[in-house]
Amino acid sequence: MSKVLVFTDYGGPEHQELIEREVPEPGPGEIVIQVMAAGVNPADAKMRQGLFGTKRTLPSPMGLEASGIVTAVGEGVEAFAVGNEVLGSPAKGQGTFAEHAVLNAAKTVAKPEEISFVDAAAIPVAGTAAYDVTHQVELEPGQSLLILGAGGGVGLMAAQIGTVHQYRVIGVASASKRELVESTGATFVESGDGAADRVREVAPEGVDLVVDLVGGQALRDIAPVAKDPKNVITTADPATAEELGGAGVKRTQEALEKITGVIQYGLVDPNVGQRFSLADAQEAMAAVEGGHTAGKVVIEP
Ligand SMILES: NC(=O)c1ccc[n+]([C@@H]2O[C@H](COP(=O)([O-])OP(=O)(O)OC[C@H]3O[C@@H](n4cnc5c(N)ncnc54)[C@H](OP(=O)(O)O)[C@@H]3O)[C@@H](O)[C@H]2O)c1
Incomplete structure (x- = not known):
């Protein structure tokens, strides 16, 4: 079994819940990672509030960026193999505040060894x-x-x-x-x-x-x-x-590789200011939802 923070309905933080589920399996174009760290973003609360639409299947896994180690590779994925260290964004309808997360392989890159898992978790969104x-x-x-x-x-x-x-x-x-x-x-x-x-x-x-x-x-x-x-x-x-x-802002495909390189060479520090365990994921969400955190907030399952 594998833990994940979900929201069970659209609205306030009272709809968040840490639940257990089977370890997820990757679909085509997807990989599963053992999550080492996941960045928390204002968008996590906006999604739960329904500000990005209300079409997700509930309960819906939360979290939009993560780093970790590949544990399974879906059909058609050639860029990654089990054991690779990566950072990336979840597949559609998936989330990263979890022990295992399903990532979109097209929105994932190899984690350079110079970047810690904690810093890497701040790259895909922020x-x-x-x-x-x-x-x-x-x-x-x-x-x-x-x-x-x-x-x-x-x-x-x-x-x-x-x-x-x-x-x-x-x-x-x-x-x-x-x-x-x-x-x-x-x-x-x-x-x-x-x-x-x-x-x-x-x-x-x-x-x-x-x-x-x-x-x-x-x-x-x-x-x-x-x-x-x-x-x-x-x-x-x-x-x-x-x-x-x-x-x-117009989002670009190239940003993920470019900023990963800049951070790898030590030119930019993701400035992780607060770290929480998955058991305290709701506290991490509250800190970011408060709107006045310093630097990045990261959850380490
Ligand atoms: N479109 C996208 O793809 C995308 C991607 C990432 C982020 N975003 C959005 O970008 C925004 C920032 O994201 P973030 O991750 O940096 O959020 P964050 O870590 O929560 O930082 C927001 C910062 O805003 C400051 N702030 C709040 N009210 C302020 C005010 N009146 N005047 C000046 N500063 C104020 C806060 O610090 P103080 O305590 O100093 O006020 C805080 O440091 C969010 O709206 C997020 O949803 C969009």
Whole structure:
């Protein structure tokens, strides 16, 4: 038998439950892994709340990214064999907060040995989002990149990517995250009322690219610091970004291999801030759902 965190109905965290099931088997194009670590994302709660639709078969396994060791390989999969160390995203309807998870082989890559399982678990969702959102508009070295929500899972990696490209990075986050944000090479600006004025103090001419990881009113408040409204790109709130002249992030196939390489060579640290056991998976979910975690939250079954 094998444990997995599921949601039994759409709605609040009261619908989450750690259950036992048979070890799952891979379908065509799928692999099964023994999960070593799984990253927790705001999207896990959004999915449970039904914000991505309500068509999943219930109870529905939770978790959208993981690292682990391949235990079974489905029909047609040639890239992986039993015993390989990998990181990737679950197959349709599957989840990774589990002792065993079914991954989509096309959305899985080999885990380089330089990357720990814990760090690797932060790559398929947060790492690829950080890569895509910082590459949608290409800047030149010396140009300015502002990150709203710089202290979270995506934000800390996006800030480091900006530093690697020699952009002038400005990280907006709450006061408790000053040191963490500065450790990426970014200039720290405190979030909240007056954040745009504080940004103008460090960038009076405005910024070349705004990367938003928060959305809503915080995005509306900060967006005017962009020199060009088109250069406001969000992972969190495409509707508001589009209304303001910007755009939602476009996800790419190449991001998974690219960001894995960047992390392998030590240029970006996924910054895992909190680790939970699978028995405490509900606590891990609550931490991320609270919206103010520092770095990534990871579950280790
Ligand atoms: N479209 C995609 O493919 C994709 C992929 C990954 C993530 N996302 C989305 O991107 C967003 C960020 O993801 P994440 O994993 O980085 O989340 P996270 O780890 O929870 O980080 C969110 C950060 O936002 C900060 N924040 C909250 N309210 C703020 C405000 N008013 N002003 C400034 N900062 C604020 C929080 O820190 P403070 O305590 O400093 O406020 C926190 O560090 C989420 O909406 C997620 O769903 C989308």
